[in-house]
Amino acid sequence: MVAEEDFTDRRRKLMRQIAANLAQVDGTRLRPGATDAEISEFECGNGVVLPASFRSWLEISDGGRLFSPEGIELYGVVHPPLLELDDPYTPEGGWLVVGMMPDTDLVLVSLTGEATVVYNREGGTFDDAVRYGDFFAFLEDVLRQWTISG
Template sequence: MVAEEGFTDGERTQVRQIAADLAQVDGTQLNPGATDAEISEFERSNGVVLPVSFRSWLEISDGGRLFFPEGIELYGVVHPPLLELDDPYTPEDGWLVVGMMPDTDLVLVSLTGEATVVYNREGGTFDDAVRYGDFLAFLEDALRQWSD
């Protein structure tokens, strides 16, 4: 059976499991999830459609801190720091800054697909080595790297 927004029930279970695994790691603080109405209002007021995997994550955790003090800060639609479509650090159209890595590299999601990338802000480059098929793959990789 396919759940709303094109995500299967299994994928929704995967999102909840990732959040539960992250919550067990020291230095992780996940904000409560945003409601469907809050996420829809962000999309409507900004004229965008968020990637399904990122939208699904926002329903579980509307931003937060992963692996702090040296970890990743994720942005939300309700809880600061807030997502901003006109973020001055966005490298080009079609991307949304959704977080910051400890070295100030940016976590971006595509506004035209499901891709998630880590953008080297200092070098001004997209690194293919840190390109993921969707936001959940990014979270799984971060969990694997930071919890070892």
């Protein structure tokens, strides 16, 4: 059930570099990656295909915490907290909660494309200022913002 959608080997290499850079930032703890079989089991068991960029991230890190104590929590398919398709705060329209921002806004990936967004769960709205083409772009921006402001 893997959807590659132009997520190239070059971009996978860059994602591994982002993970290495994130791991060097104080307060970041990345969990070991999930195997292809573990990710496929999640997809098959839930009847979904994860976006290629997020799936590639799970192979590098199956969740973790970025920039503790006030940082971002990312979810995994093997390591808790686990991805849940029935999250009550998920908006309609094929989104999966993959993390939580420090202000409790949710990080969502599209189950119908590659988009990654930050969703204001209190207001029930998407913020167009925090909409990314894929999970890779989200990680790039997060690393840039936190290393500049941190």
